[in-house]
Amino acid sequence: MNRPLVNRARLGQSGPIMCLPALLPAVALVLAAGASLAETTLFPPPSGRTDEELLIYSSLDSDLARPLIAAFQRTHPDLAVRYEDLLTGALHDRIVAESQAASEGGGGGTADFVFSSAMDLQVKLANDGFARPVVTPDTANWPDWANWRDTVYALTFEPAVFAYHKPSFAGHPPPATRADLIRWLAEHPEEAQGRIGTYDPARSGVGYLFLARDQELYPGIWAVAEAMGRAGVRQYATTGELLERIADGRLALGYNLLGSYVTDWARRHPDIGLILPRDFTVVVSRVALVPTAARNPARGAGFLAFLMSPEGQELLSETLRLSAVSLEVAGQPTPAGGMQDLAGLRLKPVPVSPGLLAYLDQATRARLLARWNRALSGR
Template sequence: MQSGVIAALVSLCLWATPVCAQEAIAQFGAPTTSGTALVVRSTTDIAILAPALTAFVAANPRIGITYEQWGSNALYADGLAACEGTEASADVVISSGVHQMVDLVNRACASPYASPFAATLPAARKWRDELWGITQEAAVTIYNTALVPAEDAPQTRFALLDLMRRQSDHYRGRIATYDVERSGLGFLFAFMDSQEATTFGGLLEGFSRVDAVATCCSAEIIKGVQRGDYLIAYNVLGSYVASVPHENLGVIYPKDYTLFLSRALMIPKAAAHKEQAAQFLDFLLSPEGQGILAQSNLVQHLDTDASPLPQSAQRYIPIDLTLLVAMDQHRRASFVAKWRATFGAGAR
């Protein structure tokens, strides 16, 4: 974060109430009295998105940004309340819980906008001129290179299954993943696995065998692997892994398939500053904005010589109506029940 651009960083909220459910707040830019204070609510860590926010307000000095960092489930609830008119709306909402964003758009909570840059997006990263995928991030497996032998590092889900069968005692309580009840992103990754992979049932069985840990968030999981609390972590957001030092952190893009997420951006129908919100979207989708996001590891290309992953192994989570299956209450209840049966007291 550049000095002089961020006016203040407000301390964390201690209670997740409707009034104060955000985790942190930062101010970017200082608009004139005739300018606009754009409210952006997002699940993206402030430090990771800061370069793009800084560049936008530098290019648009009449627009300042109040950036609120939220958890995905709380942000979804806030989006519903704003749509119903019971809470003040943000001007821009960005979430890794893409299935939740599709649900909000399907409930007519979004304002349409024909962005000139949307034409360059793949079909999987846009929907109805109301929802746009601004990033491209891989779900990876990470491991502690000082504590996990190279031959144990699982390059595929089949290898992870085999490892949990062969060395269950060694890895007991030392494998982690997201808690699907606390993390909208974790639920989405796990649900997509259940739709994509024949190995999913075996993974749940393996996680149960080794007393795997389900926990809340990317930063906690990554730090846990670095410290050696966990030896391996599954389905971790690769962009967050790339933003921390790698002295003892190995990163695997599973060769059977690697999921790719695009954080979804929506301009709410009750947004007070829709024109400026559209400017912000255009900036993020522009070549300049995408370049900045790539430098922050939020746009990852893994089919190059430096990061070989064939197209056949890349699975993009689509931003479309098919994700509403993940929002079905009965399906979710059944999925969560299986998850609880797997992790039990291992969830933290």
């Protein structure tokens, strides 16, 4: 049984949690907002013989998830999969709202399986009692940094990269370090103005995590932010929005983008290039859990076991270009999942641990976002 590491009201207990009549209107608003943000894809059962369903909430684009689901359904032909693609913050809020409604008797539960790139929010769900322990056949061999109390599992090993528009750098190489980036912004103002993009840390969970890690690892990050601000940096909530603009040249460069998405887009858009920063490379993971209030936790645990299996890890590594956590797969000749050899880089992985909760402290978050905005504005 997991014990929380911070004080809080547990589900179903008296205390700060509102009683049912007061809670339900707030829950309804959150659920309605979450539903409006979700992009739902239904994968029918291959056998066509049943209406049994696995419900997944995920921040991974449905097109990237498709081969994973197809492989899972080959061994579960009677199971439909309802896949809801959400922004990371909306995903977290929806799990909380649906779980609270279920605990008060006002709802039928939540997703069976949750997969998100916002590591901090996933650990918070577990720490706040919204994730159940699951032991899979591969748990015993899973790296310690990638497993917290058998409730939260890191399944990928993904660098933050620079993405760039190749024709925009035809006359000179793209930046390979943060110092190079500052230099390029200063020496090529006409090329750079309004053509550098990054995540909006106020709207993107992974963008905020990258900013927090940059601040911890690199004292010069605010000089980078100030240089990007002078160049009229554009901020977006999703990787797709950034890569669309890099592909057609509206943006020349994207800072700190999830490497998995960049690699996938680069395969289909030859004008997109990728750089693994040579000064240091932040590495994050997509993190999975089975909610306490899952409608069918056994199905969620089954999908988790599949993704942790050698077959699931190989699919993540090779098909989706998401580097695998599994030591068996990571030991193969292409450990970077087809991205680029990670050897020789100063890799800075983020462990799955309660230390991530520090990023979610509201006062800390407000200070970091305020400093980011001040740096961009040159104040």
